[in-house]
Amino acid sequence: MNIVVCVKYVPDAQAERTFNASDNTTDRENVDGLLSELDEYAVEAALKLVEAGEGEVTVVTVGPDQAADAIKKALQMGADKGVHVKDDAIHGSDAIATSLVLAEAIKKIGSPDLVVTGMASTDGTMGVVPTMLAERLGLPAVTYASELTVDGAKATIRRDGDVSTQTIEATLPALISVTDQINEPRYPSFKGIMAAKKKPVEEWSLADLGVEAGQVGLDAAWTKVEAFAARPPRSQGEIVTDEGDGGKKLAEFLASRKFI
Amino acid sequence: MFELSQEHEDFRKVVRDFAEKEVAPHIAQWDRDEHFPTDLVPKMGELGLFGLVVPEEYGGSAGEGQGDFTSLCVAIEELGRVDQSIGITLSAGVGLGINPILTYGSDEQKARYLPDLVAGRALAGFGLTEPEAGSDAGATRTRATREGDDWVINGAKAFITNSGTDITSVVTVTARTGTNDDGSARISAVMVPSGTPGFTVEPAYHKLGWHVSDTHGLTFEDCRVPASNLLGTEGDGFKQFLKTLDDGRIAISALAVGCAQACLELATGYASTRVAFGRPIGVNQGISFQVADLAVMVEAARLLTYKAAWLKDELHEGRRTVREVKHAAAIAKLHSTEAAVTATRIATQVFGGNGFMEEYPVARFYRDAKILEIGEGTSEVQRMLIARGLGLPQA
Numbered sequence: 139m140n141i142v143v144c145v146k147y148v149p150d151a152q153a154e155r156t157f158n159a160s161d162n163t164t165d166r167e168n169v170d171g172l173l174s175e176l177d178e179y180a181v182e183a184a185l186k187l188v189e190a191g192e193g194e195v196t197v198v199t200v201g202p203d204q205a206a207d208a209i210k211k212a213l214q215m216g217a218d219k220g221v222h223v224k225d226d227a228i229h230g231s232d233a234i235a236t237s238l239v240l241a242e243a244i245k246k247i248g249s250p251d252l253v254v255t256g257m258a259s260t261d262g263t264m265g266v267v268p269t270m271l272a273e274r275l276g277l278p279a280v281t282y283a284s285e286l287t288v289d290g291a292k293a294t295i296r297r298d299g300d301v302s303t304q305t306i307e308a309t310l311p312a313l314i315s316v317t318d319q320i321n322e323p324r325y326p327s328f329k330g331i332m333a334a335k336k337k338p339v340e341e342w343s344l345a346d347l348g349v350e351a352g353q354v355g356l357d358a359a360w361t362k363v364e365a366f367a368a369r370p371p372r373s374q375g376e377i378v379t380d381e382g383d384g385g386k387k388l389a390e391f392l393a394s395r396k397f398i
Numbered sequence: 399m400f401e402l403s404q405e406h407e408d409f410r411k412v413v414r415d416f417a418e419k420e421v422a423p424h425i426a427q428w429d430r431d432e433h434f435p436t437d438l439v440p441k442m443g444e445l446g447l448f449g450l451v452v453p454e455e456y457g458g459s460a461g462e463g464q465g466d467f468t469s470l471c472v473a474i475e476e477l478g479r480v481d482q483s484i485g486i487t488l489s490a491g492v493g494l495g496i497n498p499i500l501t502y503g504s505d506e507q508k509a510r511y512l513p514d515l516v517a518g519r520a521l522a523g524f525g526l527t528e529p530e531a532g533s534d535a536g537a538t539r540t541r542a543t544r545e546g547d548d549w550v551i552n553g554a555k556a557f558i559t560n561s562g563t564d565i566t567s568v569v570t571v572t573a574r575t576g577t578n579d580d581g582s583a584r585i586s587a588v589m590v591p592s593g594t595p596g597f598t599v600e601p602a603y604h605k606l607g608w609h610v611s612d613t614h615g616l617t618f619e620d621c622r623v624p625a626s627n628l629l630g631t632e633g634d635g636f637k638q639f640l641k642t643l644d645d646g647r648i649a650i651s652a653l654a655v656g657c658a659q660a661c662l663e664l665a666t667g668y669a670s671t672r673v674a675f676g677r678p679i680g681v682n683q684g685i686s687f688q689v690a691d692l693a694v695m696v697e698a699a700r701l702l703t704y705k706a707a708w709l710k711d712e713l714h715e716g717r718r719t720v721r722e723v724k725h726a727a728a729i730a731k732l733h734s735t736e737a738a739v740t741a742t743r744i745a746t747q748v749f750g751g752n753g754f755m756e757e758y759p760v761a762r763f764y765r766d767a768k769i770l771e772i773g774e775g776t777s778e779v780q781r782m783l784i785a786r787g788l789g790l791p792q793a
Contacts, residue, residue: 214408325416327446328469329459331408 139193139288141184142250144240144271145177145212147205148261155261161356162363163230164261166202173208176256178323179316181212183286184254186321194218196247200228200239206339213334214326220339221247227344230356233262237270239354242347244275252293253313257282265315272313280308284319400708403465406472413473416445417480425481425610429762432602434612436564438484439491443518447473447488452500456512462715467645468707471652475703478656479663482766483610485656486773489649490559490611491515495522498570498587498642502630507589511568523561525571525590525616526639529554533779535572535639540618542573542588547625549575549588551596551618562599562614566592569616572635585635589627596621607765644724646774647731648710651703654734654770657763658699661738661745662692664760668749679748688744695741699734706730725787732780735770742767 149155149169156165173181184195197212198221199205209220223243231239244253253275258265272279283295293312297304298319308314326334344351352358378387392398402410420441428435442448450470452458460466470492478485496515499507499522514520531537540553551573555561561569568591576584590597600615630638669680669689679685706726712718742764746753753760771777786792 210408214412325445326408326412327444327459328405328409328450329446331405331412332459332461332464335405 139187139191139251140248141188141193141195141252141254142244142247143177143180143184143195143197143212143217144244144253144255144267145181145197145199145208146174146256146259146261147171147199147201147208148174148259151175151260156368157363157366161230162366163356166204171204171207173211174256174260176258176260176318177208177212178215178256179318179320180254180256181215181217182321182323183283183314183316184252185216185324187252187286187288189216193251196221196250198223198240198243198247200224200231200236200243202229209339210334211326213337213339214330215324216326216330217337219337221342222339223342223344223347225344225351225354227351227355230359231354232359232361233264233266233270234360235354235358237267237274239344239347239349240267240271241274242349243342244271246342246347249311251310252288253277253311255313255315257315257317268313268315275313278308278312279315280306280312281315283314283316286314286316286320400705402468402472402704406465406468409469410472410476412445413447413476414479416441417477417484421477421480421484425484426757426759426762429481429483429609430756432604432609434487434563434610435484439487439521439563439565440518442488443516448491448496448518449516451492452496452512452516456500456508457516465708465711467648467710467714468704471648471703471707474649474652475656475659475700478653479660480656481610482653482657482763482770483608485653486608486611487521487560489646489653490524491521493646493649494524494570494642495560497645498524498629498638499568499589501641502587502634502638504626506626507629511589514567520565520567521560521563521612522567523558523569524639524642525555525558525561525569527556527558529556529615532556533776536583536585536636538572538574538583538585540571540573542571542575542586544575544625545622548622549573549625549627551588551590551621551623553618555616555618557603558614558616560612561616562602563612566599566612568592569597570629571616571618572639575632575635578633584633586632587629587635587638588623589629590618590621590623591627594621594623606768607762608769609765643774644720644727645710647727647780648703648706650770650774651699651706651727651730651734654731654738654767655696655700655703657738657767657770658692658696658734658741660763661741661760662689662696664758664763665689665692665745665748668752672750685748688748692741692744695737699730699737702726702730702733721787725784728775728780728783728787731775732777732784735767736777738770739767 153169158165195217197217199208200223255268269279282297284298285296287294291310294307449458451466453460474485474489542549542551574583575586596619598617603613669685672679709723709726713723745760746764752758
C-alpha cells in the first residue's frame with residue numbers, strides 16, 4: 139500500500155508566535171518551527187499501516203525553505219521519501235490554494251492508495267484542507283478518524299462525535315484525516331535520524347506542478363487578515379472575601395455567568 | 399577542532415522532547431515516592447538510547463564515523479537536564495550494564511543478553527564497589543571459587559545501580575578468583591543472572607538524591623553459576639573495570655552538564671519573573687552576575703565533556719591514544735561535576751526560600767548533584783589520575 143501523508147511546518151506553539159506587520163501573515167522567520175504535532179499522528183498512522191504490510195510512505199509539504207525540517211522529522215520517524223513544494227509565489231496562500239498545490243503534487247507523486255492528513259494544522263487550525271483536497275482528487279473524504287484499519291481495498295474508521303460514535307467505511311483510494319486520539323506518535327530513534335540522511339527528498343516548484351502563480355498566494359486568497367492585535371493579558375480574577383456569605387456570593391457569581 | 403554533527407543536534411532535540419513529555423510531568427511524584435519507572439525503560443529502548451554504542455547485530459545503531467559515544471553523552475545530558483536519576487539510569491545501563499558484556503563477552507553471552515538490554519526490555523548492573531572496597535577496588539573481598547563446572551560466589555557488593563529493578567536480567571560481579579604471582583588478588587568478572595539461588599538483592603537504599611534511580615546492596619551466599627558465566631579471561635577483572643570506569647567518567651560528566659544546564663535555565667527564568675522591591679530580581683547585579691557565572695560554568699563543562707567524548711570516538715576509530723582519552727575524561731569529570739554542585743548551590747540561592755521547597759525542581763537538583771563528585775571515581779581520584787597523567791612522581 140502506498141500512502142501519501144501531507145504535513146505542515148508550523149511555528150512552535152510553545153514559542154511566542156506573531157504575524158508579519160507588512161502583510162498580516164504568520165511570522166515564520168523569527169520563531170522556531172516544527173512538524174505540526176497533529177501531523178505526527180498522520181505520519182504514525184501511515185507508518186503503522188505500511189509496517190503491517192508493505193508499501194511506501196511519502197510525505198509532502200508545501201512551505202518555505204525551513205519546511206524541509208517537517209519532512210526531515212517525518213523521514214526520521216520512518217517515512218520513505220519526501221516531496222517539498224516551495225515557491226515564493228505560495229507565500230500567504232489560503233486553504234483553497236494550499237489544497238490545489240497539494241492535489242497537484244499528489245497527482246505528480248502517483249496514485250496513492252491512501253492520502254493521510256492531520257485533523258488541522260496547529261497554526262491556522264481551519265481543518266478544511268483535508269476535505270478540499272479530497273474533493274480536488276476525487277477521493278472519498280473520511281475525516282476525524284480516531285481509529286483506522288485497512289482490509290484489502292476497504293478502510294474503516296471510527297469517528298467520535300459529541301453524541302455518537304460512527305463507524306465509517308470507504309473504498310480505497312481514499313483520503314483520511316486523523317485525530318490526536320488515533321495513536322502515540324513515535325520519537326525518531328538515532329537509527330532513524332541516521333537513515334533519514336540518505337532518504338530522497340524532491341523539491342518541486344509551481345511550474346513543476348503546472349500551477350500558475352496567480353492561482354495561489356496572498357493576492358489569490360479568498361479571505362484576508364485585515365488587522366491583528368495581541369490578546370490582552372488575562373486580567374486578575376475577582377476575589378471575594380468570605381464574611382459568612384461566601385457561598386451566596388459564589389452562587390451569585392455563577393448565576394451571573396449563567397453556569398447555574 | 400571538534401563539533402557536534404547535525405545528526406547529533408537533531409538527536410538532542412528528540413531526546414529533549416522525550417524527556418519533557420515522558421519524564422518531566424511525572425518526575426516530582428516519582429522522586430517523592432522513590433519510584434523506579436520500569437515502564438519508561440522500554441520507551442528509552444525504542445528511542446535507541448541503549449543501543450547507541452552497540453552494533454546493529456544486537457539491535458543497536460553504532461556505526462563508523464557517527465560519533466556514537468558523543469550521541470550517548472548528548473542523550474545523558476538531555477535526560478539529566480530534566481532529571482538526574484533518569485540520566486544515570488541510562489548512563490549505568492549502557493556504561494556498566496551493556497558495555498562490559500559487549501566488550502568482553504563471548505558471542506554466546508552477547509547474543510543471550512544484549513538484544514533485551516538494547517531494547518530496554520532488561521537492565522544489567524555492574525557489581526564492583528564493596529562495603530570495604532570503594533576507590534580501593536583492589537581490596538575486593540568477594541570470592542568466586544571454582545567447584546567442578548561452577549563458580550561459587552560469596553561476598554557483598556554496595557551501591558549497585560539498576561541491580562534490583564523488575565527487569566534486571568543480570569549483574570556482572572567482580573570477585574577474587576585466586577592470587578597472582580606477585581601476591582596481589584586475581585580479580586575476575588562473573589555474570590550472575592537475577593534470581594540465581596544465593597544471590598540476594600537487598601532492599602533499596604534511601605539516598606540523599608537520585609531517588610528515582612534503582613540502587614541496592616547485593617549479597618552472595620554460596621551462589622553458584624556455570625563456569626561459562628565468566629566474562630572474558632580469568633584474572634582480567636581489574637583491567638576490565640578500570641576501562642569501564644574511564645568511559646563512565648565522560649558519561650557522568652555529561653550528566654553533570656545536564657544538571658548545570660537545568661540550573662542555568664531555572665535560575666534565568668526565576669530571576670526574570672520573580673519580583674522583589676518592585677522589580678524582577680534579575681535586575682540586581684547580585685543575582686545577574688551569579689546567573690552569568692552559571693552560563694560560564696555550563697559552557698566550560700560542556701566543552702570539556704564533548705572534547706573528551708570526541709576523543710573517545712576518535713580513539714574508537716584508531717586516531718587517538720588511550721592515555722589522551724583517560725586524561726581528558728578525568729579533567730572533564732572533575733570540572734563538570736564540581737561545576738554542577740556549585741551550579742545547584744547558586745540556583746537554589748537565586749530561588750531564595752522557594753529553592754528549599756521540594757515543589758521547585760532546583761531543590762531536587764541540589765540533592766542530586768552531590769553524588770556526581772563521588773560516583774565513578776571521586777574528585778580526589780580524578781585529581782590523582784590527572785597528576786599521574788602529568789608524570790608527577792608517585793608514592
